[in-house]
Amino acid sequence: MNASGDAPGTPITGPALVPEAPDRLERVQSVGGCLFRLLAWGCAALYLMLCLAVSYAHRSPWDLATIVVAAVAGYACLARRGLERWATASAFASLALTWALATMAPGTRDQAALVEVTGLLVLVARMAWTAPQGRVIAMTALVGVPVVLTPLRGSPFLLLVLTGPLTVLAAIAIGAGLYLRALDTRRRRALSDARRDERLELARDLHDFVAHHVTGIVVQAQAARFAAGSGAAAQSPEQLDRMFGQIEKAGTEALTSMRRMVGLLRDAQDGVRPGGAPEGGATRPVGDLTQIADLVDGFGDTPPAALALADDLGELPPEVVTSAHRVVQEALTNARKHAADATVVRVSVARLGDGSVEVAVRDDGQGRGRRLPSGGFGLAGLAERVDAVDGRLTAGPRPEGGWEVVAVIPVSGG
DSSP: OTTOSSOTTOEEOSSSOOTTSOOHHHHHHHHHHHHHHHHHHHHHHHHHHHHHHHHTTTTOHHHHHHHHHHHHHHHHTTOSSSHHHHHHHHHHHHHHHHHHHHHHOTTOOOTTHHHHHHHHHHHHHHHHHHSOTTTHHHHHHHHHHHHHHGGGGSOHHHHHHHHHHHHHHHHHHHHHHHHHHHHHHHHHHHHHHHHHHHHHHHHHHHHHHHHHHHHHHHHHHHHHHHHHHTOTTTSOHHHHHHHHHHHHHHHHHHHHHHHHHHHHHHTTTTOOOTTSOOOOOOOOOOOOTHHHHHHHHTTOBTTBEEEEEOTTOOSOOHHHHHHHHHHHHHHHHHHHHHOTTOSOEEEEEEEOTTSOEEEEEEEOOOSOSOOOOOOSOHHHHHHHHHHHTTOEEEEEEOTTSSEEEEEEEOOTTO
């Protein structure tokens, strides 16, 4: 699974991040973004310094003003913080410079306009992409108008020649920003749908947990009533106490299972797909670890899968077993999609020193096999399930090659 549908090399968590598993992809992207900004700012600064050197002989304040405004726009277009404030300042500075040059110094050669216009076009795209919904039109227009009006600083010929192309460039920047905005919106919606579907699946599992525990409570209560009605000769006080203790234990386990999941289910109150309720399959039985064995046995031979169950697992709560089953199911699905060149997929379920259960699925594939279509949110939804039982989920490449998905699930009283 060295190329899963989710972001490679990243820890996958629910509402909280896992501090033990740093997000390496985010760090790479952050470093790459910083290097790109430094490179772009360096090139712009070098060009503006050349413009300053060329215009030094004239010693005109208007030449210095054009360089200052271009520097502001060049910095603002790649600013990470206060983007709207920088965009507003750049737009008003450019408009003021255009008005001043057109009315007071029409013959000024604006050699720094290349950096200024480029910065404003980037700001147009970023405003269309990231501005809040209520201000996106106003901010995009505010930054786009100075681009179109820049030719007013020169001769009528420049106004005639450059207005059309600059208008087209501004329109392209707006289109690019809106396209990126649509991609972000689509991804957020898809991620929200994946989490909602996982919560609805948790609701079905909660029914299973409650039915499992309540059935045990009812059976034990019936046995206790029968023993009490049969007289002391049938059952000793110690045996009756043991029966009531089992009833208490089953009730406590039921409350624990429900308490761990109700938090997620509250967010799924309105989780119905537009146009009707989601398709629901049959409710899955609670089962035990033999279901994981059946899952691995039915995986097939492309690549083959091997299961290792520790001897000291003991009896696990049903929500732990179900979560482990879901982890193995999703990880094997990713292996089938993305690690067809793997020689083996190893599945292990073991106890850790603190009593928690570790479920690991590892392969040695290099991602050269088939790559089937993937929605890219399987692990994101799976993290919601693991987090619901206070566990943590990590997924990423292995140092020795291949891919691994590891879930650590705590066990109450374990």
